[in-house]
Amino acid sequence: MIRPAEILLVEDSPGDIRLTMEALKGSRITNNLHIVTDGVEAIDFLMKREKYVDAPTPDLILLDLNLPKKSGFEVLSEIKESIQLRVIPVVVLTTSQSERDILLSYEMHVNCFVSKPVEFDAFFNVIRTIEDFWFTIVKLPKQ
Template identity: 60%
Template sequence: MTEPETVRPEPAQILLVEDNPGDVRLTKEAFEQGRIENDLHVVSDGAEALDFLTQRGEYEDAPRPDLVLLDLNLPRTNGEEVLRELKDDPELRSIPVIVLTSSQTEEDIARSYELHANAYLTKPVDPDEFIETIRAFETFWFTVVRLPPEVDEQ
């Protein structure tokens, strides 16, 4: 007998940090086709990502993401620095970060995990494979994995 799927009372809050408009479009399409109700928030560089995560400037009302999809090759502040700052912040470090990048170098993979990325996915070049990768990731992270509860601010 299988257990029924847990129903999320609210949509999953996902922050996509991606500067390539084509990859943003494919990611949106994949999440629209997926089974998990979500709010996908998109920022196009690392500085914006840090503002969103820390609710600074125009992002003061931004929701706390349940998950971050992070490209490494970003303008202004690169993905590695975003990952470092996120995981160094006691209030934010519990947010899972999935590196989603075109880089397949061993150095980038090792460095991402050293900086406490929760997973490292290489973007497939083929659009259909890209969408399938996002959907598989979505299913895994939102139906199999137990995500940490939101920390109550004092």
């Protein structure tokens, strides 16, 4: 039996959280969407600390850059510096289109950088495509 895909969404905007949930709702892949709303919580989740002791290791991380407490860049850098965590693919999902942000993300070994489309349909498509790509096309390491 195939276990459901574990996805961690690091996002502080409730509107975007809900939209992502809606987009994933009708998806072909069974998934568990875990949500944290700031950078500190994200690291706690990944390190299985505090209330996240029993949290699963995610198969994919969707990371916003603009986050309270700890920025998306800080979270990204901690993930990619950790031997255990850096195997997890990280998709930066942000409204930013700045060349600087894009370059910096890749310099910090992001797996891919995606701009949140303004159009609703496009946003749905992007979420579906990300899911599709990382869970049906890409081979990920067995945990």
